[in-house]
Amino acid sequence: MKSFRKTTLTISAWIVGLLFISPYIEMLITSLKPKSEITNIPTTYLPKKWEFANFINIWKQIPLATFLKSSIIVSLSATVLVILIAVPAAYYVARNNFRGRNAFMFLVLITQMFSPTALVIGIFREIVSFKLVNTYQALILVYTAFNLAFATWILSSFFASIPMEIEEAAWIDGASRVKTLRKVVLPLALPGLVTATIFTFIAAWNEFVIAFTVEGSPTHQPITVGLDSFIGQYQVQWEYLFAGSLIAIIPVVILFAFIEKWLVTGLTAGSVK
């Protein structure tokens, strides 16, 4: 009876797993079909001819390397800025009582409630008046601002959970505040730090609406927007669209899988506090 239950659990879990990746499997299958097979009616489950060349030709079809470069520059810069700004803020809020502390926490909460999508008109007008249309800076600054809230919140939950005594011991040993933060506190808050870093990077990597609105020129478009050129008014080049999508998706999935075991710890701190 017990082993029967275990088998049922295992099999249903595997089915669930398969369900969640099935759209991406279909993406992969479509990206490996030759153009002529895409429009077969009814569609085939697998390609008759496996067209691996789609993954090579796409680099010539669109400036894919440029799109990837933009995505990497924007996402990395935003992530570094978020961590540099959120770590001190989160640490100070977790450790000190000061005038304006509640107001600051409220500001962070409000930011969490706004999404770039909800403010797209305001952001667009601001970017135009700052003359930042078609620049990396526009996206970097907007992504930094919107990801600060989550990072600050999750990091301060972590900092607050580290016993004060550990830090005091370091001070007695003569370490400065900043050094204590760097050498003692940050290593202990590593799961939170990793979670905040990866969340920011992925949010920036996948953002669509702002980039779509602000970046009109292919030279500064990230890949989410760049692939849009395969979607024409009447025709979609599905095989390239999905080959490109997979090229964009696979690195971040690997990144995310890498921190999977930290994810639970990272989210726990946020949810118990």
Next chain:
Amino acid sequence: MAINTLNHVKKKPFYQSLPWIGPAIVVIALFVLWPAIEMFTTSFRYVNQAGQIRGWTGISNYQTLFTNSDLPGVLLRTGVWVIGVVLISVLISLPLAQMLHQKFVGRRIVRYCLIVPWAASVVMTAISWRWMLDSYYGIFNRIAQDLGFINQPYAWLGSPNIAFGWLMLVAVFVSVPFTTYVIIAGLSTIPEEILEAAKVDGANDWKRYWEIIFPLLRPALLIGIVINLINVFNSFPVIWAITQGGPGSSTDTTTTMAYKIAFKTSDIGQSASLATLNFLIILVFIGLFLRVNSRNAQKNK
């Protein structure tokens, strides 16, 4: 978002905090508050099609907005969308988290599968659904025909209600991974002995789940639901990539409608008034939810 209260500690003056929190305040003020205020003030202005401000118009943008015959349907759909997607996501995630918290062969792999839709771009995921649902070349029609459910290809995205149902399903698909992980995180804070004692085995143990485990998941669920409310409410790519709110405006929510008014009709003032209304609605949603939640929490005490 309640961080430990430090009320017993003496308050330091604000200026001392500036080296630490100053940069965060500057960036948030410039790129979150500024556009928010810009949006709010624009909603009381007349902006011409070239994007130039042509003076204040009082509440006329709002008056025009409320006479828009599409608005009631869009508002109703937004309500169905937010409540439906969040509720279904949570109802799927609760048993899923329970399942993935247990040990079985290949658990790590299944968990990796689950994070794929979370890590992947929502636009791209949505486009793959649009392709699978395509009336001519889509795999859904092929499978449904092979299984004998339908005799000929069906235009899944052709009729508004069915299309909207699919959009909600895709939105659930992309919200479930995050929600499940938040609940797994909640489960991991419950001591092993309690989980063991309340092991969900048969029909009778169902009751024990609701009485013992579910209340302990409350803090995790609270976070999961609030973040989901915000994300689902603002969810733009799912609808945009699959139907663009069409046919007509029959699958629009307030978010996609505001975008269309701004960038297709080029009526910025009008769009700003809808976006402002949008923010008020989300405030009400979150406020109501937190209120119901705190009332339930008190009842349980």
